Each structure stands twice: as structure tokens, then as C-alpha cells.
Amino acid sequence: MSEVLEEFKIVGMHCATCSVTVESAIKKLGVKSVSVNLATEEAVVEHQGLSAKQIVEAIRQAGYDVLTAYLLVELENVSEDEISYVSNSLEKTKGVIEVTPNYVTHSLKIEYNPYSLGATEIEDWLRKRGYSFKILQSQVEESSLLKREFSKYKKRLVVGSVFGALSLVFYLLRFELLSLVSVLPVQLYSGSIFYRGAYRALKNKTSNMDTLVSLSSGVAFAYALYSFLQYGISRSPQPCLLPQHHRLVCFLQVLPIPGRQLLRSLGLL
Structure with missing residues (x-):
């Protein structure tokens, strides 16, 4: 081979x-x-x-x-057995990732790697084998995939910034309990992406930037929680690490945003 x-x-x-x-x-x-x-x-x-x-x-x-691309093809005048044959044969072709047949509409949803294979090559493959077909949809999802990635980080940045600012205001006003509650969305939602990344690195027996952020923010939050439980609302020691903690998370949240890739995919860079 x-x-x-x-x-x-x-x-x-x-x-x-x-x-x-x-x-x-x-x-x-x-x-x-x-x-x-x-x-x-x-x-x-x-x-x-x-x-x-x-x-x-x-x-x-x-x-x-x-990054993958999709091609939705409707085959004409074929039986269910032929649809199965075409589906299985296409999946063995270089660059084809997955073929999902629909026996009701006689159509195939083909996911493929656009860096190895093009839509025209798939069409030629079908023609050479004598199949008549109609292209229903053709899509390369680079911009949509990067937009979802960008949006994911953007939402976390907004949530982290808003609740981080609230936590800081509450802390300065000596409302420690409200400050602690306000920082939870920053820790559990905005910071969750870093914890997942750190867990993924741990599973692969390595470490990465997510590990560093998770350790620093986790230790800071644990210390702030310990201080609150140990000293109570009115005797929390100075300086409390909650403001530094969520500022760190908010600023680092911006770094991985794939803005450069998104602009390039849209032809703006």
C-alpha cells in the first residue's frame, strides 16, 4: 500500500x-x-x-x-443498495472524512478535508461511475468555524469583565459576600475554558498555558474563599486576591481569541 x-x-x-x-x-x-x-x-x-x-x-x-467542507448531493435513479455502496466507497477515498446517507431523499452529506480533496473531484468520482446527481449544497466552513470560536471567547470575556468589575466594586465597598458571589461566574464560566484545556493537557501527560492560568486563578480563588471563611465578612485580611484573580482571567481571556485567523479567512488580512 x-x-x-x-x-x-x-x-x-x-x-x-x-x-x-x-x-x-x-x-x-x-x-x-x-x-x-x-x-x-x-x-x-x-x-x-x-x-x-x-x-x-x-x-x-x-x-x-x-477545518472541513461539506457537499450535499442528491443521487438520481438509484436504489438503497447503490446508496450504501456509494457511501462506503466514498469513505475509502483520500480526503473524505464521513458520508451520511439519507435513504428517503436519496442524498449523501459528504464531509471532506478541503486541503486534500475538492468538490469537483468528488463530482468527477461520481460521474466516472455513471451516477447522475444534483448538488444541493456546497460549503467550506472556515469562516463559520472561526466565528464560533471567536464568539465563544468574546462571550466569556464580556461575562468575565462585567462580573469581575462588580466583584471589585463590592469588595471596595466591603460587601465581601457579594464580591465572592459575583466572582463565581468569572471562575466557573469565563475560566471554564482554561480548566478544560488544563484537564486535556493532563490527560495527554503534558502542560500548557491553560495549566498555568488554571493554577494561578484556582489558587487565588481558593485563598480568597479561605480568607472569607476564616476571617468572616468584616475581618477579611488585606489585600484580598479576588480583584487580582478576576483581572488576570479577564485579560488572559483575550489572548487565545482566533481573531487573526478569522480576519484572514474573511479576506481582511
């Missing part, structure tokens, strides 16, 4: 350890070689006998995503 060289666009990497994590996840599949470039967010994989679906699933299980 000949060796295959495939390129994948990775979404969600924001530090050097992320690229190492992705590389490690792909290597576990037994590939010949893999190179992950953090600057271009691309992975080049040389393998033998693996499908694009296996590689994409490994990347997603590591906690990242892959």
Missing part, C-alpha cells in the same frame, strides 16, 4: 504545547511522520492505510477541531 501525504487545518491551538498535543494524538495512530505548525495552524501527516476520518477523530478527541 502506497504512502499518503495529507494536510489538515487545525482550529483551537494557542500555544506551543497545543501543537505538541495534536502531534502526539496523531502519532498514536501509527503514522510514518507528522508535523504540526502552530503559526499556520496546519498539520502535515504521512501515513499508510489510515483514513482521514481516523486522523480527524484523533485530533477532535485531543480537544481540538479540524
